[in-house]
Amino acid sequence: MPNDSLIIKGGIVYDPLNGVKGSIKDIYVKDGKIVEDLSEEAAEVIDVTGMIVAPANVDIHSHIAGPKVNSARLMRPEDHLRDPLRRKNGLRSGCGFSVPTTFVTAYRYLLLGYGTVMDPAVPPLKARHALEELEDTPVLDKGIYILMGNNNILYYLLKKGDKKSAKLFAAWLLKSAGGYAIKVVNPGGTESFKWGKIFNSLSDDTIWGIKPKVVVDILNEVACEFKLPHPVHLHTYNIGIPGSYKAALDTINAFKDNRLHLAHLQYFCYGGDSWATFRSESVKVVEALSNYENITADMGQVIFVDTTTMTADTPWEFTLHKLAGGRWSNSDVELETGSGIVPYRYRMDNLVNSVQWAVGLEIALLLGPWRVFLTTDHPNGGPFYFYPEVIKWLTSADARKEMIEKIHPKAKKRIYLHNIDREFSLYEMITMLSAAPAKALGLKEKGHLGAGADADIAIYKPKGSVAETLSRVEYLIKDGRVVVRHGEIVDASYIGRIIRVDTGVDDSALSNEVRELFDKFYSVTFSNYKVEDVYFKREVVKRVV
Amino acid sequence: MKVENVVCPFCGCLCDDVIVYVEDGAIKGVEKACSIGRSLFLKHREDLSLPSIDGRETSIDEAINEAVNILRDKKHVLIYGLSSTSIEAQRKALELADLIGASIDQTTSICHGPTSLAIHQTGIPTCTLGEVKNRADVVVFWGSNPLEAHQRHYERYSLIPKGMFVTEGRRGRKLVVVDVRPTPSSRAADIFIQVRPGEDYEVLNALRYMLKGGKLDGEVGGVKVETLKSLLDIMLSAKYGVIFIGMGLTMTRGKYHNVEAALSLAIELNSHTRWSVVAMRGHYNVSGAGMVLLWQTGFPMAVNFSLGYPRYSPGEYSAVDLLRRKEVDAVLVIASDPVANFPREAVRNLLSLPIIAIDPKRSLTTMVAKVVIPTAKVGIETEGTAYRMDGVPIRVKKILNSIYPSDEEVLDRIIAKIKGEERNA
Ligand SMILES: [Zn+2]
Numbered sequence: 001m002p003n004d005s006l007i008i009k010g011g012i013v014y015d016p017l018n019g020v021k022g023s024i025k026d027i028y029v030k031d032g033k034i035v036e037d038l039s040e041e042a043a044e045v046i047d048v049t050g051m052i053v054a055p056a057n058v059d060i061h062s063h064i065a066g067p068k069v070n071s072a073r074l075m076r077p078e079d080h081l082r083d084p085l086r087r088k089n090g091l092r093s094g095c096g097f098s099v100p101t102t103f104v105t106a107y108r109y110l111l112l113g114y115g116t117v118m119d120p121a122v123p124p125l126k127a128r129h130a131l132e133e134l135e136d137t138p139v140l141d142k143g144i145y146i147l148m149g150n151n152n153i154l155y156y157l158l159k160k161g162d163k164k165s166a167k168l169f170a171a172w173l174l175k176s177a178g179g180y181a182i183k184v185v186n187p188g189g190t191e192s193f194k195w196g197k198i199f200n201s202l203s204d205d206t207i208w209g210i211k212p213k214v215v216v217d218i219l220n221e222v223a224c225e226f227k228l229p230h231p232v233h234l235h236t237y238n239i240g241i242p243g244s245y246k247a248a249l250d251t252i253n254a255f256k257d258n259r260l261h262l263a264h265l266q267y268f269c270y271g272g273d274s275w276a277t278f279r280s281e282s283v284k285v286v287e288a289l290s291n292y293e294n295i296t297a298d299m300g301q302v303i304f305v306d307t308t309t310m311t312a313d314t315p316w317e318f319t320l321h322k323l324a325g326g327r328w329s330n331s332d333v334e335l336e337t338g339s340g341i342v343p344y345r346y347r348m349d350n351l352v353n354s355v356q357w358a359v360g361l362e363i364a365l366l367l368g369p370w371r372v373f374l375t376t377d378h379p380n381g382g383p384f385y386f387y388p389e390v391i392k393w394l395t396s397a398d399a400r401k402e403m404i405e406k407i408h409p410k411a412k413k414r415i416y417l418h419n420i421d422r423e424f425s426l427y428e429m430i431t432m433l434s435a436a437p438a439k440a441l442g443l444k445e446k447g448h449l450g451a452g453a454d455a456d457i458a459i460y461k462p463k464g465s466v467a468e469t470l471s472r473v474e475y476l477i478k479d480g481r482v483v484v485r486h487g488e489i490v491d492a493s494y495i496g497r498i499i500r501v502d503t504g505v506d507d508s509a510l511s512n513e514v515r516e517l518f519d520k521f522y523s524v525t526f527s528n529y530k531v532e533d534v535y536f537k538r539e540v541v542k543r544v545v
Numbered sequence: 546m547k548v549e550n551v552v553c554p555f556c557g558c559l560c561d562d563v564i565v566y567v568e569d570g571a572i573k574g575v576e577k578a579c580s581i582g583r584s585l586f587l588k589h590r591e592d593l594s595l596p597s598i599d600g601r602e603t604s605i606d607e608a609i610n611e612a613v614n615i616l617r618d619k620k621h622v623l624i625y626g627l628s629s630t631s632i633e634a635q636r637k638a639l640e641l642a643d644l645i646g647a648s649i650d651q652t653t654s655i656c657h658g659p660t661s662l663a664i665h666q667t668g669i670p671t672c673t674l675g676e677v678k679n680r681a682d683v684v685v686f687w688g689s690n691p692l693e694a695h696q697r698h699y700e701r702y703s704l705i706p707k708g709m710f711v712t713e714g715r716r717g718r719k720l721v722v723v724d725v726r727p728t729p730s731s732r733a734a735d736i737f738i739q740v741r742p743g744e745d746y747e748v749l750n751a752l753r754y755m756l757k758g759g760k761l762d763g764e765v766g767g768v769k770v771e772t773l774k775s776l777l778d779i780m781l782s783a784k785y786g787v788i789f790i791g792m793g794l795t796m797t798r799g800k801y802h803n804v805e806a807a808l809s810l811a812i813e814l815n816s817h818t819r820w821s822v823v824a825m826r827g828h829y830n831v832s833g834a835g836m837v838l839l840w841q842t843g844f845p846m847a848v849n850f851s852l853g854y855p856r857y858s859p860g861e862y863s864a865v866d867l868l869r870r871k872e873v874d875a876v877l878v879i880a881s882d883p884v885a886n887f888p889r890e891a892v893r894n895l896l897s898l899p900i901i902a903i904d905p906k907r908s909l910t911t912m913v914a915k916v917v918i919p920t921a922k923v924g925i926e927t928e929g930t931a932y933r934m935d936g937v938p939i940r941v942k943k944i945l946n947s948i949y950p951s952d953e954e955v956l957d958r959i960i961a962k963i964k965g966e967e968r969n970a
Pocket of ligand 1: 263
C-alpha cells in the first residue's frame, strides 16, 4: 500500500513560484498534498540528501491522444517497429517512436519528471476518443483543449451578429466536451480547405463572410468573461512558411490587449519571401512580444529526426504533403474542424530545417523561461522524449556552437543564435518546465511546492550538466504516491486525472435556433453529443465564474 | 416505457435515433431502426448462450475458472473477435493478451484489413458522415451495397438528407455505384458502372492515368473508356466528393492493392477539388477494435505478444493464418463466430483446439466451445463506447438488466485470477 504521508528529506529545493532557489529543505506530503509540517513517525521518509527537488513538470502543448494521433499510428507502422518496449514490472508493453502508444507515452513522460500533460487539439465530436486514450495514459494528470476556431455554428451566430448566443454556445461547448481551454487553429483556414481553398488571414473575409479576427475576439471574450484559467490557445495563420513572422506580428498586434497563448511560436518566426530566402526573424517577433507580459508562448522546437506532423491546420498539412511528397491523411469533422497528417524528417543538411532548429532556441533564450515554455509541439517538431537534447542547447552555449558547426553551412547567415550567449541555469530550466507553464495554465495546485499544492514532485540526481541532471528522475512523486524510485517506474496502476472546466452553461442556455442547427446538421442526436460523466473516472473540475 | 435516442449496436452506422419501448423488463417495440436493427432489439432474448464446460451447463464462476486454467496452461493463445463488443471490453482483451503473451486479432482481418494495409502505404483523406450530409454533392459507392448491409446509410448520411450546403438533399447529390453486378443500391444510382469481377484495380488506375492526362481507348475492366471519362468529369466537377469502399473492393482479387488505388485516386483528386474516402465498416464496433489496438500496440490487427512486446504481421499473426498453420494451442473468442465465418481449413484446425467463447448469443462457435461464458449484450444490457465507421465515438446505452456480467467484467475477472489478485465480485 502506498504510504499516505511522506517526508522528502534533505534535498536541494528549487521552487521558483515561491522564490526558493536551491535551499536545503524538507518537503512534507499528506493525502496527496504538500503540507507545512508532519511528524516523522507516521510518514515514510525518503532521504534525498544531495538531490535536486522540484515541482513535477507540466507540458502545455503535446499531441499525445485522440483521433489524429491514432490515425497517425495507423499510417506509420514502420515508425513503431523500430522502437518496441517490453512489458516488465507490471508495466504494459508498447511502442515509441514519433506516435507512441498511450502507456509508453505516460512512462516516458514520468521518467522525465512530468506530472501533467495537456493535449492541445480535440474536436468536440470526438472528445470521447481523446478521453479514452488518456484513460490508458496512466498516472499523469491530463486535460484537453477544444477546437473552436472553425466551428460552423459559431460562424453562423457571428454572421447573424448574435454575439451573446455565440459566447454562450462556446462556453457550453467547452463544458460539454470536457475541455480545459479553448483552442483556435488557423481560424477560417480549416473551414476554407473543406471548400478546396487555401486561406490564411485574420482580416480577410472567410468563406462565411466573417473575419477570423472576429472569431478570435469573441473567444477571447468568452475566456475573459468566464474567467477561464487558461486564455485562448492560438495557432495562428501562415504556419511554417517563409514570411510567417508577419502573421505573428499581425496576431500580436490584433490581440495585444488580451491574455493569450501563442502555440509553437517557432513556426511563426520565419522571414524571406521564398524557400530560397528563408531566414530567422525571431528578433522582430521577440521585440513585439517584449512589451506584452500577457502573452505567453511555447517553443515548438525542431529536432533532427524522422517524425510525424499533425495539426488541425488542414491546408498546411496539404501544402506540406505537396512539398514533401508521400503519404497524407486528412479528416474533416462535421461543423467543427479537420486534421491533417504528414510524416516528415528534419535534416541537418537542409537549410530550412537548420534555420527552424535555431529559431526555436532563439525565441526561448531571448524571451526567457517565464514567457516561452519547452515544447516540440510533440510530435510535430520531434518526439517529446528528446527534451533533454533541447535542455542541453538551452543551457550550454558550447553545445549550441557545436551544433551550428554541424547544420547547413549557409544557415549561419540566416540565423541569430550564434549571437546569443545566454545559458539557462538549473533554476531557470526548472522554471520553464514547471512553474511557468503551470502559471500560464492557471493551475494553482501545480508547478510549486508550497503548502496546498498537489504533491507532484520531481527529484533528480545531480549529474555533470543541467541537461544530464534533468534527463531522468531518480524519484517522481505523483499525488503523494512514489511512482518512480531509483530511476525506475514502480507504480503505474494509477489512472491520473482529467482536469476540465465547468463554465456553468448548460443546455437550457442554448437558444432554440442552436438546437435546431444541431438537429439538422450533426450526424448524431443532441442527447448523444455531450460527453457523459463516465469518461471522467477521476477528475478535477475547475468551476469558473 | 419509451426510451429515445437509443444507439443501435448492429452495424457501423451506429444509428443513434432509435426509439425502444420497454415493458416488464422486455423490449416490446422498436421505431426508426432498420429491419436488421429491429430484429436485433426484438429478438435479443432468443438463442441466448448458457454457461457451460464441455457442453455441460455450469455456473459463470466455474466457467471463468475453467477459462483461467486453460489460459494459464497454454503456450500460445489466440484471442479473436472483438468487433461486437465495447471499447471497455476490447481494452481488457488487450491487457490479457499482453499479460499472457497471446496473439490477438479482430474480425477486420477478414473484411477491411486490406484497407488498413493500404493506409500504411498512402494515408487516407476521410471525413465524418455528417460532413457527407452537409457537403457531399457526389457520392460513389464502390463494391458496397448499403441498402442491404447498412440499410439506413442512404437515408441518414449519404444520399437523402438535406445538409448545410447540400440544401436540396437527394436532388443536390449525384450517386454513382460501381459494382460487379446490379444491386438494390445500384438501382437507386444516377450512374451505375458495372466492372468485370476482379478488375477494379485496372479501372481505378485507368481513372488515375486519365486524371494525369493519359489517353486511353476501348475499354478497361469491362467498362467503356467513354464512361470512365464521364465519371472522371463528374469527380472533377464535384465540390466535395466521397468514395465509400466496401468488401467488393477489399476482399476481391487485388485486395489492398485495390484500396491503395482508390485512396491514391482520392488523394490525387484533392489537387483539383475535395475528395474523401470512408470505409463501410460492418460490425458496430469493428472500428473501435482497430482504435484500441492502435493506441495500445501501435497496430490495427494481427498482433503477437510472445516476445513481450507487440509485433505486427498480418498474414502471419492474423487468426486465419495462425489456425491454418496450427500455431496456437487454445482460442479465446470474444463476441464473434469464427466457426461460421472462417475458411474450412482454419475451422478444421480450430475445432481441434480448446475454445473459450464469451458471447451473449448461441452460435456455431459456442456450440463447439469447451467453455462458454454468456454475457450481457452491449448496447442493450450494458453500456459502453463504440466507434462509428467514420471514427465518431458514441456511448451505447443500457436499457435492460441482465443476469450475466459484461464482457469487460468477465475479462477483468480472468485477468485478476491470472495475476493472482482479488476482485470483489
Ligand atoms: Zn500542436
